[in-house]
Amino acid sequence: MSATVAPDSILRELAALWTQQGQQGDAGVLRACTMTLLVIAEAADDAAALGETVAALMPEHPARAILIRLQGEGERALSQRVYQQCWKPFGQRQQICCEQIEITASDAALADLPSVILPLAVPDLPVILWCRSARLVRRPEFGEIAGMATKVVIDSAAAGDSTDAIVCMADGVRSGGILADLAWTRLTRWRETLARVFENRDTLARLSEVDSVQVRFGPGYETAAWYLAAWAANALASVGQVVTPVISRQDESLRLELSGGTFRVELSRQEDRLVTVVNEQSNCTNLPRPTDYLLMREELGIVRRDAVFERTLASAARLAVSSSSGPS
Amino acid sequence: MLDSMPNENPFQDPLRFERQVPECVIVIFGANGDLTKRKLLPALYRLAFDRRLSAGFAIVGISRTPLSDDDFREKMRASVEQFSEDTKLDNDVWAAFARGLFYVSGDIGDAGLYQRLGEKLGQIESDRHTGGNALFYLSTQPSQYAPIAHGIGAAGLGKGSGWRRLVVEKPFGHDLASARELSDRLHEVFDETAVYRIDHYLGKETVQNILAFRFGNGIFEPLWNRRYVNHVQITGAEEIGVEGRGAYYQEAGALDDMIQNHLLQVMATIAMEPCASFEATSVRDERSKLLRSIHKMTPDEVRQNTVAGQYGPARIGGTDVPGFHQEAGVDANSRTDTYAAVTFFVDNWRWAGVPFYVRTGKRLAKRVSEIAIQFNTAPLHLFNQDSGETSVNLLILRIQPEEGISLKFLSKRPGSGMTLRPVSMDFNYGSSFGERSPSAYETLLLDAIVGDPTLYTRQDMVEASWSVVEPIQNAWREAKADFPNYAAGSWGPAAADEMLARRGHVWRKP
Numbered sequence: 001m002s003a004t005v006a007p008d009s010i011l012r013e014l015a016a017l018w019t020q021q022g023q024q025g026d027a028g029v030l031r032a033c034t035m036t037l038l039v040i041a042e043a044a045d046d047a048a049a050l051g052e053t054v055a056a057l058m059p060e061h062p063a064r065a066i067l068i069r070l071q072g073e074g075e076r077a078l079s080q081r082v083y084q085q086c087w088k089p090f091g092q093r094q095q096i097c098c099e100q101i102e103i104t105a106s107d108a109a110l111a112d113l114p115s116v117i118l119p120l121a122v123p124d125l126p127v128i129l130w131c132r133s134a135r136l137v138r139r140p141e142f143g144e145i146a147g148m149a150t151k152v153v154i155d156s157a158a159a160g161d162s163t164d165a166i167v168c169m170a171d172g173v174r175s176g177g178i179l180a181d182l183a184w185t186r187l188t189r190w191r192e193t194l195a196r197v198f199e200n201r202d203t204l205a206r207l208s209e210v211d212s213v214q215v216r217f218g219p220g221y222e223t224a225a226w227y228l229a230a231w232a233a234n235a236l237a238s239v240g241q242v243v244t245p246v247i248s249r250q251d252e253s254l255r256l257e258l259s260g261g262t263f264r265v266e267l268s269r270q271e272d273r274l275v276t277v278v279n280e281q282s283n284c285t286n287l288p289r290p291t292d293y294l295l296m297r298e299e300l301g302i303v304r305r306d307a308v309f310e311r312t313l314a315s316a317a318r319l320a321v322s323s324s325s326g327p328s
Numbered sequence: 329m330l331d332s333m334p335n336e337n338p339f340q341d342p343l344r345f346e347r348q349v350p351e352c353v354i355v356i357f358g359a360n361g362d363l364t365k366r367k368l369l370p371a372l373y374r375l376a377f378d379r380r381l382s383a384g385f386a387i388v389g390i391s392r393t394p395l396s397d398d399d400f401r402e403k404m405r406a407s408v409e410q411f412s413e414d415t416k417l418d419n420d421v422w423a424a425f426a427r428g429l430f431y432v433s434g435d436i437g438d439a440g441l442y443q444r445l446g447e448k449l450g451q452i453e454s455d456r457h458t459g460g461n462a463l464f465y466l467s468t469q470p471s472q473y474a475p476i477a478h479g480i481g482a483a484g485l486g487k488g489s490g491w492r493r494l495v496v497e498k499p500f501g502h503d504l505a506s507a508r509e510l511s512d513r514l515h516e517v518f519d520e521t522a523v524y525r526i527d528h529y530l531g532k533e534t535v536q537n538i539l540a541f542r543f544g545n546g547i548f549e550p551l552w553n554r555r556y557v558n559h560v561q562i563t564g565a566e567e568i569g570v571e572g573r574g575a576y577y578q579e580a581g582a583l584d585d586m587i588q589n590h591l592l593q594v595m596a597t598i599a600m601e602p603c604a605s606f607e608a609t610s611v612r613d614e615r616s617k618l619l620r621s622i623h624k625m626t627p628d629e630v631r632q633n634t635v636a637g638q639y640g641p642a643r644i645g646g647t648d649v650p651g652f653h654q655e656a657g658v659d660a661n662s663r664t665d666t667y668a669a670v671t672f673f674v675d676n677w678r679w680a681g682v683p684f685y686v687r688t689g690k691r692l693a694k695r696v697s698e699i700a701i702q703f704n705t706a707p708l709h710l711f712n713q714d715s716g717e718t719s720v721n722l723l724i725l726r727i728q729p730e731e732g733i734s735l736k737f738l739s740k741r742p743g744s745g746m747t748l749r750p751v752s753m754d755f756n757y758g759s760s761f762g763e764r765s766p767s768a769y770e771t772l773l774l775d776a777i778v779g780d781p782t783l784y785t786r787q788d789m790v791e792a793s794w795s796v797v798e799p800i801q802n803a804w805r806e807a808k809a810d811f812p813n814y815a816a817g818s819w820g821p822a823a824a825d826e827m828l829a830r831r832g833h834v835w836r837k838p
Binding site for chain 2: 188191192194195196198199200204207208232235236238239283298302306307308
C-alpha cells in the first residue's frame with residue numbers, strides 16, 4: 001500500500017472528473033456543495049452501509065465528502081481514491097454531482113491526516129466531522145483533526161466508557177467547540193412527543209403539579225437516560241419548578257415519567273412503538289430505530305450552537321458523574 | 329391553577345422540532361370545485377403524508393351536490409391520485425387521512441346549511457379533539473364570499489372555543505370600492521387578523537427566497553437602488569389560453585387577474601425596504617408601504633406607460649390555435665385584455681426614476697415567471713465586446729418553471745486578445761438541493777393553520793394595489809383598443825416593445 005497522499009493530486013483528479021462529467025450528455029451537470037463532510041470510520045465499519053448513508057445524505061446536504069478509513073496498527077500506510085456521487089432529482093434532466101474522496105490511513109499515518117485534510121476542505125464552507133471511531137477520539141491526533149471542524153458529531157452511546165465520553169463532550173463545549181451527540185439526536189422523537197403533550201393548554205396548565213421526574217433505562221440506554229432526565233429537569237426549571245430527576249435501571253429499554261398529585265405523563269419504548277400515557281389515556285406511535293442517515297440528516301441541518309443541547313449536556317454530565325460515583 | 333400556567337411550552341425545541349401544527353378542522357366551501365380537487369386536497373394529503381398535520385385534523389367539504397361522507401372520500405381519493413404531482417397515494421396514510429374527511433351538502437344561501445355545519449363541527453370537536461379550531465376556506469365564486477361569511481356569522485360559527493379563521497381566494501373585489509365593501513362584509517364576522525387572503529405566488533419557494541436573497545446576504549442590498557439598478561422587468565407569461573375559463577376570464581382580464589395581485593405582490597417583495605424583523609406584521613407593513621409608494625397614473629400617463637393586448641388566432645408548431653374571441657365561453661365582441669404591460673414607478677427615495685416593467689399574458693411564447701434586474705452599464709467600455717452585446721449585468725430570479733437565480737456578467741473569451749462575452753452563473757433552486765420543495769398551497773395552508781399570515785395579503789395591501797390599478801382600468805375602459813393585436817405564441821403586442829423602446833430598453837425573451 002502507498003504511504004503518501006498528495007492533496008494537490010486529489011484536487012486535480014476532482015477537477016478532471018468535473019470536466020469529464022461536463023462533456024457527457026447535453027443536459028449538463030450541476031455542482032452542488034454546502035459543506036465538507038469528513039467521516040472517520042474504522043476499517044471494520046461496514047463500508048457499503050456507510051457509503052449508502054453518505055450517498056443518501058447528499059441530496060439534502062450536498063457536500064464534498066471525505067471518508068477516512070482507519071486501518072489500525074501495522075505498517076505506515078496512506079492511500080486515496082476519488083469519485084463522484086451523482087443523481088437526477090425527480091423530474092429533472094440535469095444531474096447533480098457531489099465529490100467523494102476516500103483516504104485509508106494506518107495508525108502510524110494518523111499524524112499526517114490533518115495536513116491532508118486541510119487543503120481538501122472546501123474553502124469558506126463549514127466542515128462537519130462525523131467521527132464513528134471511539135478509539136480515535138481517545139488518541140492525541142483527534143484534537144488536531146477536530147480543531148479543523150466547524151462541528152464535531154460523535155456517538156457517546158457507542159463509546160466504551162459513556163460517562164467519560166459525555167464528560168469530555170461537556171468539556172469540549174465549555175471550551176467553545178460545537179459538538180453533537182447522536183445519543184441525544186436519537187431522543188428528538190421522544191422529546192417532540194412530550195412537547196406535543198404539553199401543546200394542549202389544559203395539560204400545560206397542569207405542569208405546575210409536576211414534582212417528580214423519573215427515568216428508568218435498560219442496557220444500552222444509559223446516556224439516553226441522562227440526557228432525557230437532564231432535559232426534562234431543565235425544561236421544568238425554566239418555568240420555575242426545580243425537580244431533582246431520579247434515574248434507575250430496569251430490565252430493558254427506556255421510560256420517562258413526569259408526575260405529581262393526580263397528574264402523570266409517561267413515555268416508554270415498546271419494541272418499535274413509543275407509548276405515551278397521559279393520566280391513564282394512552283396513545284401509541286410508530287418509533288422505528290433511527291438510522292445513521294436520519295440522525296446525521298438532522299445534525300447536518302444544524303451548523304450552529306444548539307443551546308438546548310448544550311444546557312442538557314452540561315446537566316447530563318453532572319448526572320453521569322454523580323450516578324457513576326454513587327448508587328443509582 | 330391557570331394563574332401559574334406557563335405562557336409557553338418549556339419542552340419545545342424549535343431548532344429541531346417541526347413547527348407545531350394545532351388540531352383543527354378545515355371547512356372547504358366549494359368542495360366539488362376544481363381548486364379543491366387540483367390543489368387543496370393534494371396539498372393537504374401531502375402534508376398528512378409528511379406527518380405535518382396533527383392526529384385529530386379534519387376536513388369538512390361543503391357543496392350543493394348531495395354526497396355521503398364516504399362518497400366524498402372516494403371523490404377526494406380520486407383527486408389526490410390524479411393531481412398529486414410528486415406524491416404516490418399510500419393506502420395506510422390515506423386511510424388515516426380519510427377518516428378525518430366529512431361532507432355537508434347544501435345551498436350557501438340556506439341558513440339550514442350552517443346549522444348542519446355547526447352540528448358537524450361540534451361532533452368532530454368531541455370525536456377528534458380539534459379544540460374548537462376551525463379554518464373556513466372559501467373556494468367558491470367571489471360573489472359568494474360575503475354571503476358565506478354572513479351565514480357563518482349568523483349561525484354563530486365565526487366564534488368558538490378555539491380560533492376561527494377565514495381564507496379567501498382572489499379576486500378580492502374588482503376595484504377599490506368593491507374590495508373595501510368585501511372587506512367590510514367579511515369584517516362583520518371575522519377580524520382582519522382572522523382573514524387570510526391567499527395569493528399563491530407568495531407561497532412559492534423562490535418568492536420567499538427573494539427575501540432570503542436580499543436580506544440574508546450582505547452583497548446585494550447595497551446595489552438594490554436607483555444608483556445601480558437601471559430597470560426591472562417582471563414577467564408572468566402563460567403559454568396556454570383561457571382553457572375553459574373563458575367566461576370568468578373575460579370578466580377579469582390580465583390586468584385584474586395577474587397584475588393587481590400576483591405581480592404587484594412580487595414587485596413589492598423585490599422593492600420593499602428591509603423589515604425590522606421577520607415577523608408577519610413587519611414584513612407585511614413593508615410590502616404595504618411599497619405598494620402605497622407606487623405612482624398612480626394620470627390618464628395621459630396611462631396612455632404612455634401601459635399596453636393592453638388580446639391574442640388572435642395563430643398556427644403554433646403545426647397546430648391551429650384559436651384567438652381569444654374563438655375560445656369557448658368568450659363573447660365574440662369581448663374587449664377583455666389577455667395581455668397587459670405596465671411601466672410602474674415607485675415614488676420613494678430608493679427607486680425614484682427606475683422603471684418597473686411588468687407584463688403578463690395568455691398564449692405567449694412560453695410559460696415563464698421571472699424577475700430580471702438590469703444593472704447600469706460600466707461607465708467606460710475598455711474592452712472589445714462580442715458584437716451585439718453590451719456590458720449588461722442582469723440578475724434573474726426565476727419563479728417558474730425552474731426556480732432559481734442567474735447572474736449574467738462579462739468574461740474574457742479564451743485565447744489571445746481581450747474580447748469579452750457574456751456568461752451566466754446559474755443557481756437552480758430545485759436541483760441544488762435534492763430535497764423536494766413544498767407546493768405553494770402546502771406552505772400557505774400550513775401557515776394559515778399555525779396562524780402565520782406573513783405570506784398572506786392584508787386589506788391595506790389589497791386596497792393599495794387596487795388604487796394603482798384602478799386608473800389603468802378606467803383609462804382602458806374609455807380607450808378604443810384595436811384587438812386582437814398579438815398572435816398567439818408571440819411575446820405580445822408591438823406596442824409593448826415600443827413602450828420600452830421609448831426609454832431605450834427592450835423586453836427580455838426569457
